[in-house]
Amino acid sequence: MLTLVRPHFSARAGGFFACVAVALLVMLPTFSLVPPGAQLSTIQQRGFLTVHTRSSPTIYYQGRRGPTGFEYELLRRFADHLGVSLNLEADHHLDSVLPAVRERGDLGAAGLVLTPDTPGISFTRPILEMQPLLVYRRGLNGINGPEDLAGLEIGTLRGAEDAGTAASLRELQKTYPELGWKESGELEVADLLAQVENDSLDAAVIFAHQFRVNRLFFKNVERGFLLGKPSSMAWAVPARQSLGFLQQANRFLRGLQESGELARLEERYFGHDDYLEYVGTRTFLTQLDSRLPRYTPLFQEAARQTGFDWQLLAAVGYQESHWDPAAVSPTGVRGLMMLTLPTAKEVGVTNRRNPAQSIDGGSRYLRNLEERLPESITGSDRLFMALASYNVGLGHLYDARDIVRMRDGDPDSWRDVRRALPLLQQSEWHEKTRYGYARGGEPVIYVRNIRRYYEMLKYVERSRQQFFQLDTNEPPGDSLLPFDLVPPLN
Structure with missing residues (x-):
């Protein structure tokens, strides 16, 4: 099965990561919208599945032996299930995935939160539970619950259509109106953790499975407390087209779950926190x-x-x-x-x-x-x-x-x-x-x-292999970072 990858260029603000381009295997033309009711047959006739995604350690990245990552492994199996090749458009950030799915199809898979009422989008069955987690810089004492967050510099990622960890903070702000934070739809989790590590942020809200993958590289970032209710990761498809493709995706994901393959992949990519705790992380x-x-x-x-x-x-x-x-x-x-x-x-x-x-x-x-x-x-x-x-x-x-x-x-x-x-x-x-x-x-x-x-x-x-060289010698000022400020309510 051939994986076709569009080029991915991403420059981290302030030099946090010196980014390299994802290997370009094949450039494909943009295809026009398929007529309603024909998405599945069109994909199979054309011979490849286009997926809008982003490069992230928990989703997809280029390893030494080629493309890898939790969602990539699922997508590769799904393409095999359909009998087609896999074409990844990996130049997205969180804010751009769903618009691309609406406009161009076929599938969005980028750590997306299942939000049933999203206009123009249908989501598959849940793939993975995602629990918001607050992490903070080592040395800050007394960070035990939401009541301890007032006055801290907190960062998070703005999920697609205002879902995800930013949404959990908005819900929390109803109870703690003194809570404020910064959010971005352009950064990645490693960027947030780097800023906590180098004192640009006091804390960050990410998903627990993201911390399990990234914690190896940020020794001064402590696990804090769980925040709000868990969300579900899911894939997104255009709502305007037939149910055939969505049903096929759900059938495939259900089969992975029933066979135990989904649990094995989850353990492989996210199940090593127990090892870290066992041996003593630091x-x-x-x-x-x-x-x-x-x-x-x-x-x-x-x-x-x-x-x-x-x-x-x-x-x-x-x-x-x-x-x-x-x-x-x-x-x-x-x-x-x-x-x-x-x-x-x-x-x-x-x-x-x-x-x-x-x-x-x-x-x-x-x-x-x-x-x-x-x-x-x-x-x-x-x-x-x-x-x-x-x-x-x-x-x-x-x-x-x-x-x-x-x-x-x-x-x-x-x-x-x-x-x-x-x-x-x-x-x-x-x-x-x-x-x-x-x-x-x-x-x-x-x-x-x-x-x-x-x-x-x-x-x-x-x-x-998932990370680029971290440069903490000259932390950038806030003006260089793509954050939006969410102020306290009082």
Whole structure:
């Protein structure tokens, strides 16, 4: 399926982002309005679906491997469903999407809020729940509820047809007339967060899923409180045309929801907040920036030698020592990869505190463990069992596999083995094994942690592709920013 993308040029006010053009694959002519009742057949006859959208980390952007993003993934599948190519007109901002849908069709997909009474527009069934969220600059204390917002410099995005987060502030202002804010239909969420980060704004109101994606890059922006009622994301189609196309879109979206594919995409793009909370956002990001770059070439070289993904090896290193080559455990395990003295001797490491030796030795030891596993263990099960062996030892892993057999499970399944490992702490089970007692719950947590750290490293890499270089050296004055002022009511 071919994706056709119109060029996208966007200059951020004041130099916040140095923007590059979206790759131009094919330029298509403007087509005249299709007659009523013929939209679906016209799209299928012409062979492509035109979508009005905007470039945003939560919607659509150009990654290293081409177009990606949550709504892009849905649109690509929808075009495949219709048997046509996908033509993206991605040069829009929030204010321009719905007018383009009214005037030119076919579809608007740009983080749009479902507003049933919008003139000339019909919306599909809900795709994603969007909850307004107030975020604020770290260091501002006592921002616990709407009553604490008076006098703050607050920014938000003006949604299409005055919907979205700006609408939630307008509703709140009825109860808190002293509330005022700035709003824009031309900026993006990252612009707002950048201004909170550099003191141009005290706070911003965005959607919670947008903060989950962007928070990695704005360490001084705190999550505040939820604001108002949630909205629904939906696609927009011209109301003047037949119901056939709308029904087809709804049928497609319903199928994605019922199959679980929609939930999987939502988890992939927006479901990583739990990882951030688990590892500690600032600790992980601080060490990701301050420590990991020193050792990245060493992990990459170890990956070339062993065949593992270097970010997996880095995740092991973070679990073992938080990338600290001087780390020492109470039992004498030490170094960045926390090697025991016998293991170090086995892999030829003479100085466990030398990061190059530790990473090389730890990586080769992990590969050695993986190669010693039975050939019947395959895929991710094999990797997870090798990781567990790195923590608890290969002998105890074999004991856990024996317990799995005793319980009529599958010893080649990590799911069954991880349930058996904690039983090594119980005498009724470890007395039946060769190597006896082990703190079997630890390798289960160990593997889970590494999987989370690895996913976070991959997530950060993907997310960083979405942003341009942030320039905070010379914050622009308000006169340079496309804001409209909404004053207090009193």
